[in-house]
Amino acid sequence: MFRAQWMFELAPGMSSSGLEPLPCRASSRGPGVKSVDGRGKQEIAKEEKAKELFLKAVEEERNGALYEAIKFYRLAMQLVPDIEFKITYTRSPDGDGVGKRCVEDNKEDDKMADLLSDFQQQLTLQESPVKLCQPEVDVSQTHISVLPMEVLMYIFRWVVSSDLDLRSLEQLSLVCRGFYICARDPEIWHQVCLKIWGRSCNKLVPYASWREMFLERPRVRFDGVYISKTKYIRQGEQSLDGFYRAWHQVEYYRYLRFFPDGQVMMLTTPEDPQSIVPRLRTKNTRTDAILLGHYRLSQEMDNQTKVFAVLMKKKEEKPIDYHKYRYFRRVPVQETDHSFHVGLQLCSSGRQRFNKLVWVHHSCHITYKSTGETAVTTFDIDKMYSPLFFARVKSFTAFSEKPL
Numbered sequence: 001m002f003r004a005q006w007m008f009e010l011a012p013g014m015s016s017s018g019l020e021p022l023p024c025r026a027s028s029r030g031p032g033v034k035s036v037d038g039r040g041k042q043e044i045a046k047e048e049k050a051k052e053l054f055l056k057a058v059e060e061e062r063n064g065a066l067y068e069a070i071k072f073y074r075l076a077m078q079l080v081p082d083i084e085f086k087i088t089y090t091r092s093p094d095g096d097g098v099g100k101r102c103v104e105d106n107k108e109d110d111k112m113a114d115l116l117s118d119f120q121q122q123l124t125l126q127e128s129p130v131k132l133c134q135p136e137v138d139v140s141q142t143h144i145s146v147l148p149m150e151v152l153m154y155i156f157r158w159v160v161s162s163d164l165d166l167r168s169l170e171q172l173s174l175v176c177r178g179f180y181i182c183a184r185d186p187e188i189w190h191q192v193c194l195k196i197w198g199r200s201c202n203k204l205v206p207y208a209s210w211r212e213m214f215l216e217r218p219r220v221r222f223d224g225v226y227i228s229k230t231k232y233i234r235q236g237e238q239s240l241d242g243f244y245r246a247w248h249q250v251e252y253y254r255y256l257r258f259f260p261d262g263q264v265m266m267l268t269t270p271e272d273p274q275s276i277v278p279r280l281r282t283k284n285t286r287t288d289a290i291l292l293g294h295y296r297l298s299q300e301m302d303n304q305t306k307v308f309a310v311l312m313k314k315k316e317e318k319p320i321d322y323h324k325y326r327y328f329r330r331v332p333v334q335e336t337d338h339s340f341h342v343g344l345q346l347c348s349s350g351r352q353r354f355n356k357l358v359w360v361h362h363s364c365h366i367t368y369k370s371t372g373e374t375a376v377t378t379f380d381i382d383k384m385y386s387p388l389f390f391a392r393v394k395s396f397t398a399f400s401e402k403p404l
Contacts, residue, residue: 007038050079051087133178156182161400164260186210191404195260218305218346218354223397226256226357226388264295264309305346312339337367355390
């Protein structure tokens with residue numbers, strides 16, 4: 001009886017002093033039933049205390065006091081291990097209505113299917129004369145919004161540049177609503193598509209816009225290098241005593257760099273990308289073993305896009321040493337031109353798009369200048385021709401030489 005009365009005094013709902021408990025009346029249920037009721041009330045009190053500690057921990061975490069929050073979380077879970085599932089939040093535990101805002105944002109996304117038209121409508125409804133952007137603070141200098149639309153669009157074409165730096169254009173569109181509208185100008189994206197696919201993109205169908213064509217239609221990428229790494233084991237020369245034979249592991253790389261004007265560079269070398277990639281920044285590289293040529297995109301009947309390129313070694317004019325053959329009869333050497341024909345299939349792998357090139361064809365054409373005859377040697381595409389994967393290089397689009 002004493003123990004049950006003591007637990008009843010600890011239960012919530014007692015007076016502030018806790019010294020005046022309600023009289024314990026005798027019951028026909030007996031002392032065993034009263035003991036069970038006391039244990040239930042003790043569990044309720046423990047759960048209430050755990051809830052209080054857990055909510056306090058949530059508040060500390062929201063305020064950034066993580067160490068204090070961990071301390072209260074631990075105390076709450078020591079009382080009731082699964083306390084977090086027994087709490088009914090009156091507001092979102094994320095604080096400041098973040099969850100509510102997310103729901104509202106999703107509703108807004110459903111309503112705002114076309115962000116471009118929404119921004120244009122907002123600018124049209126402004127009371128002041130329509131301007132692409134407004135200065136955030138009062139400035140004494142002339143603001144960029146004063147410029148005519150033609151001048152501003154010319155600046156945007158400089159941002160895109162002849163290297164088709166569309167990544168910089170997208171970053172520029174994040175400045176304000178007006179810049180977002182300018183960055184979605186159909187004329188800019190139409191010129192970009194014409195520069196990539198030429199006359200084959202006269203029709204917009206089946207795409208909704210020129211920008212969608214640029215994003216969805218298969219194309220090679222210009223802001224980096226396609227790289228492949230090949231390894232194989234080569235048998236070495238046998239030792240003099242015949243007891244062992246050396247084996248060598250050969251490792252080399254292939255690099256392909258495409259340019260918007262239709263030119264392409266290819267280099268095969270054992271040097272790693274860290275030392276080679278900076279040399280491929282421009283077409284006027286001084287690397288001797290590099291091959292230069294032109295490429296084109298081809299849409300096959302099986303709905304697969306292939307890249308065909310013809311490359312030749314850089315021609316270097318060497319002065320003829322006439323003194324060397326002054327007293328000897330010079331034997332004429334038959335001059336030849338070597339060209340390499342490459343066929344690659346454009347694919348996507350992982351989360352990136354158009355970042356993989358699979359070998360389809362590789363041949364060498366030797367043309368004899370004296371007779372005009374051409375000898376063709378076709379190479380078998382085997383495991384030595386590993387796919388090339390794209391790697392973006394930030395420095396390739398750091399400067400703008402001329403506008404789009």
